[in-house]
Amino acid sequence: MARDYYQILGVRRDASKDEIKKAYRRLARELHPDINPDPATQDRFKEVTQAYEVLSDENKRRMFDMGQDPYAPGGGGAGGFGGATGFPFDDIVNAFFGGQTGGRGPRDRVRRGRSIKIRVELDLAETAFGVSKEITFPTAILCETCQGEGTSPGTQRTTCDMCHGQGEVSQVTRSFLGQVMTSRPCPQCAGQGSVIPSPCGDCAGEGRVREKVTRTVTIPAGVDDGIRIQLAGEGEVGPNGGPRGDIILEIVQRPHPTFERRGDDLHCTVSVPMTAAALGASFSFETLDGTENIDIRPGTNSGHVITLPNKGVTHLDGGGRGDLRIRIDVETPGKLDEEQEALLRKLAELRGEDQNPGRFSPGHGGLFSKLRDAFGANK
Incomplete structure (x- = not known):
């Protein structure tokens, strides 16, 4: 060879x-x-x-x-x-x-509009049961004067005289292969192949105008803080009358003064006097559904939880509701007048709880010995 x-x-x-x-x-x-x-x-x-x-x-x-x-x-x-x-x-x-060879043709002048993200603040009851809300936001809508064409009334787009409707212009460069033709978007028509000799006076040839609009949106029951809801085709109109983008609703749940939400369950703490916990009591309590009568059984200890089934947040899939859990916190009085102190001492005497804790022997005596025995058992 x-x-x-x-x-x-x-x-x-x-x-x-x-x-x-x-x-x-x-x-x-x-x-x-x-x-x-x-x-x-x-x-x-x-x-x-x-x-x-x-x-x-x-x-x-x-x-x-x-x-x-x-x-x-x-x-x-x-x-x-x-x-x-x-x-x-x-x-x-x-x-x-680092470029391309061969033509790409005119670019599509009609493009999809931008999606809009909107924060929607809701109360706990609104997220629990759902709500219809009016929201106002700036957006792009179709220009009514030109109906998205971008041309003034009685006129129309014309073929670009620079690219002759091709949307791109070619350039010949010298290379080792000889003459190489490269193409780039036409600078006069931005690659669209046509131009607007007389733009619409309302939209300046864009086919859309900006203004504030008000929409009523439906928020489903069970949404939680941070959830996003997509409303397809409700966003901005695209350039030259293109299809709308989407609206993305970002849910923000305001803090509630009483309830803490954990998933679809609601939690709260209710403080009751020591006497009410010992003797039993009943009180009215405001839930998301209205007033409920809550019974405290005699001898209720601090930390006891009362559960009200199906009084929480609606499940997002519509299959029932969470629970309402009320934690009881027993308050011990910090300051006693003479009469109150005398009554408590009398109660302690009647219950055998008035002895010095140090004099109780294991397994005998009252409250203090029981506490001491309990701590000793954990060692």
């Missing part, structure tokens, strides 16, 4: 495709006419490119390894550049220019 393509690229005969490509790109950058304008290098550059074309193609490389040069006379090669030889035209052009 008159030519050794491996030697031309400076790679081993068992070189991988990546090694061949790296070797070619290194040499191509050194020999490219835009970098090295010396005419003597052009033949060398073509030789390097032809070697890459053969060795990067699996079939041609196999033919060459078997002793047949695809580009020798009668070798079956297509010859030259840009022919049907498997020459990686796009790969090489992108390597040097």
Whole structure:
């Protein structure tokens, strides 16, 4: 063989495709006419490119390894550049220019509108049972004057005289392949292929105008803080009358003075006097559903929880409700007058709880010994 393509690229005969490509790109950058304008290098550059074309193609490389040069006379090669030889035209052009070849055509001037995110603050009862809310927000709506066309009444869009309706303009640049044509969006029509000689006076040719609107939205029962609700097709109108975007409602639940929400259950704490906890009592309690009568059983201890089933938040899927859990906190009086102290001492005496805690023996006595025994059992 008159030519050794491996030697031309400076790679081993068992070189991988990546090694061949790296070797070619290194040499191509050194020999490219835009970098090295010396005419003597052009033949060398073509030789390097032809070697890459053969060795990067699996079939041609196999033919060459078997002793047949695809580009020798009668070798079956297509010859030259840009022919049907498997020459990686796009790969090489992108390597040097980082762009595209071939047209893309006019851009669609009608585009989808932007989505809008709106914070909606709700009370606990509104999130529990659902609510209809009026929300006011700025948005883009269809221009009624031009109905989204962007043209003044009685006029219409015309074909761009710079790109002749193609939406792009072409530029010829010199490269190692000869003349290469690249395309870019038309600067006069922004790639749309048409222009507005007389824009609409209300929307300035955009096909939409901005204003504040008020919408009534339905919030389902069971939403929680941070949940987002998507209202498809309720957002801004797109440029040139394009389809609307969406509205995204972000739920913010205001703190409640009594209840703490944990999932779909409601929790609260009610403080009751020591005497009410000991003797039992009844009191009225305001829930989300109205007033409930709550009974405190005699001997109720601090920390006891009273559960009211199905008095919590509605499940978001509509399958029932959570519970209301009331924790009882027994208040011990901190200051006693003489009469109150005397009564308590009398009660302690009647219950056998008036002895000095240190005089109780394990298993005997009253409250203090029981406390001491309980702590001792935990050691």
